[in-house]
Amino acid sequence: MEPKTLFDKIWDAHIVKQVKDGPDVLYIDRHFIHEVTSPVAFLGLKNRGMKVYSPKNTIATPDHNVPTINQHLPIKEELSRVQVDALKANCAANGIELYGLDHKYHGIVHIIGPELGITQPGMTIVCGDSHTSTHGAFGSIAFGIGTSEVEMVFASQCILQPKPKKMRINVEGVLQKDVTAKDIALYFISQISTSGGTGHFIEFAGSAIRSLSMEGRMTLCNMSIECGARGGMIAPDETTFEYIHGREFAPKGADWDQKLAAWKQLKSDDNAVFDAEYNFKASDIEPMITYGTNPGMGIGVNGTIPTGQGLTGSDLITFTKSLEYMGLNPGDKIKGKKIDYVFIGSCTNGRIEDFRLFANFVKGKQKAESVTAWIVPGSKKVEQQIREEGIVEILEAAGFALRQPGCSACLAMNDDKVPEGKYAVSTSNRNFEGRQGPGARTMLASPLMVAAAAITGVVSDPRDI
Amino acid sequence: MAIEKFQKLVSSVVPLPIENVDTDQIIPARFLKAVERKGFGDNLFRDWRYKKDGSPNPDFVMNNARFSGKILVAGKNFGSGSSREHAAWAVYDAGFRVVVSSFFADIFKSNVLNNGLLPVQVSDQFLAEIFATVEADPKAQFEVDLIGQTIVNLKTNSTENFEINAYKKECLLNGYDDIDYLISLKAEIAAFKKA
Numbered sequence A: 001m002e003p004k005t006l007f008d009k010i011w012d013a014h015i016v017k018q019v020k021d022g023p024d025v026l027y028i029d030r031h032f033i034h035e036v037t038s039p040v041a042f043l044g045l046k047n048r049g050m051k052v053y054s055p056k057n058t059i060a061t062p063d064h065n066v067p068t069i070n071q072h073l074p075i076k077e078e079l080s081r082v083q084v085d086a087l088k089a090n091c092a093a094n095g096i097e098l099y100g101l102d103h104k105y106h107g108i109v110h111i112i113g114p115e116l117g118i119t120q121p122g123m124t125i126v127c128g129d130s131h132t133s134t135h136g137a138f139g140s141i142a143f144g145i146g147t148s149e150v151e152m153v154f155a156s157q158c159i160l161q162p163k164p165k166k167m168r169i170n171v172e173g174v175l176q177k178d179v180t181a182k183d184i185a186l187y188f189i190s191q192i193s194t195s196g197g198t199g200h201f202i203e204f205a206g207s208a209i210r211s212l213s214m215e216g217r218m219t220l221c222n223m224s225i226e227c228g229a230r231g232g233m234i235a236p237d238e239t240t241f242e243y244i245h246g247r248e249f250a251p252k253g254a255d256w257d258q259k260l261a262a263w264k265q266l267k268s269d270d271n272a273v274f275d276a277e278y279n280f281k282a283s284d285i286e287p288m289i290t291y292g293t294n295p296g297m298g299i300g301v302n303g304t305i306p307t308g309q310g311l312t313g314s315d316l317i318t319f320t321k322s323l324e325y326m327g328l329n330p331g332d333k334i335k336g337k338k339i340d341y342v343f344i345g346s347c348t349n350g351r352i353e354d355f356r357l358f359a360n361f362v363k364g365k366q367k368a369e370s371v372t373a374w375i376v377p378g379s380k381k382v383e384q385q386i387r388e389e390g391i392v393e394i395l396e397a398a399g400f401a402l403r404q405p406g407c408s409a410c411l412a413m414n415d416d417k418v419p420e421g422k423y424a425v426s427t428s429n430r431n432f433e434g435r436q437g438p439g440a441r442t443m444l445a446s447p448l449m450v451a452a453a454a455i456t457g458v459v460s461d462p463r464d465i
Numbered sequence B: 001m002a003i004e005k006f007q008k009l010v011s012s013v014v015p016l017p018i019e020n021v022d023t024d025q026i027i028p029a030r031f032l033k034a035v036e037r038k039g040f041g042d043n044l045f046r047d048w049r050y051k052k053d054g055s056p057n058p059d060f061v062m063n064n065a066r067f068s069g070k071i072l073v074a075g076k077n078f079g080s081g082s083s084r085e086h087a088a089w090a091v092y093d094a095g096f097r098v099v100v101s102s103f104f105a106d107i108f109k110s111n112v113l114n115n116g117l118l119p120v121q122v123s124d125q126f127l128a129e130i131f132a133t134v135e136a137d138p139k140a141q142f143e144v145d146l147i148g149q150t151i152v153n154l155k156t157n158s159t160e161n162f163e164i165n166a167y168k169k170e171c172l173l174n175g176y177d178d179i180d181y182l183i184s185l186k187a188e189i190a191a192f193k194k195a
């Protein structure tokens, strides 16, 4: 038999039909929905006189524009409230269980799927949100879709998709101290650019990837799309199985044994061929930070901002415009740059491990006076763990306050907006112009880098402190 | 629920010679709060198109009366970033039926196709020529023919072919909708689910 990649194995097992000269009809195991990209799809379905085909495989939560304080009160902003209410009404009308703001399972859609054991190896998973790639950390095919496609899945539990090409990114060796999965992500995107993965689905492999926790793997797969790829995935192993075992919706008893046996088969065959392949050395990766307005504009914390030398024409214009927006000078050191805001949270770094790292660093220190900090757990469960583990006391002693779960300053659809011209060191995934508020200047980094900046008030190397 | 049919279009273009225009620039997140699909066109390129006080920014091409048409021509790597279909709706609602660039982000491309908007990917050279032509003559006409898969710069007569998936082409030519197709597969989907 011809050797197959992990991606091929899962994809092929989900093909209902191949359209001649066209896309595949792919069966979807899990469909996550939230308040922003679902209402128009629900409306379309209703106009066709239909209801959701497989409500029990549809998981709903409002996350994108919910406030992160006083969640027990009605949402003040009218349009946000309308969307959250619409999600509630649409779920009720279609028999979909909703993990609303008052539910113990509430949180960011890509945080709750894995932590509840809903996300499992070998599945096809979609959501009207590009960071659906997060779920690929479990060895599933997970990708973001548009609202028309949300409607497709509502109507048929299937989606029409051409099969993407396959890429493998190998990271071998041992990571330096204080280098995290986020740094791997920012590093590889800086190497292959924000369009380097276009048309491809990535499999991450190699000893450095194997050594990552599930949280770390989720961070990496989450960011996989920022190089233009459709998604990223990691073959499941003991770390994966151990993480899933015992979670609310994980298989139990004999079902577990059976699923586990199948999951153990999920890996790329030895001679499987990838359309593209990259090899990186773990030891080359420094704690990273971005200086520009796309996630590919990242450098090691001790590096200098590129001068743009060698760029010509429109590339040069884009580069210059980006640095102008950021108010940074080519050739300057990034370390020591004064910052105003820090944000730890989002589906990239809003899991318990991220808060442990952050708390461990700030313990016994004090937040810089000049810094405003938003500490936003990814879900109710993460919030609860933060409280149970005594992390909240550590944070408060260091001058930080914990907020309530939601996407928050990741895309600033709620009140958590960075003011114009201000600098934010953020654990989120996008530093586009205006992403954290009109005129906001975002620097993407790991929770440790964010912690170091929060304490010193400037961009700092956590290893120096 | 069909989409608008597309076969051939002759029009002047609106040039946007900026590269890496991401979805946050096409439509900022704060305008995603609708529960219906309307009104997105007004907020297309919002932060470039309007000044902070809400008045039109005269420097932006869409506020320049010299340029008009149903074809938006943008710099390389258009539509990267989020999967929000609102970006496609905004471009469509603003009256465009074709978007030309030398490179499109994947999700954006499939989103526009699902909404009756044709993405035409051309070479960097052809793109540069379009920008030069329009700069010299804002009323220059271009022909986009889906059947023949060609785009013609009617000023210079240079022509280029573009790619489109055969299935998507069929849908757009006839105004078919993917969802109708999937619904027609009901029995096959049920059988797959059982197996």
Ligand code: SF4
Pocket (backbone or CB within 6 Å): A063, A064, A108, A109, A110, A129, A131, A346, A347, A348, A406, A407, A410, A411, A428, A429
């Ligand atoms: S945290 Fe940010 S990236 Fe993640 S789902 Fe929310 S808005 Fe999207």
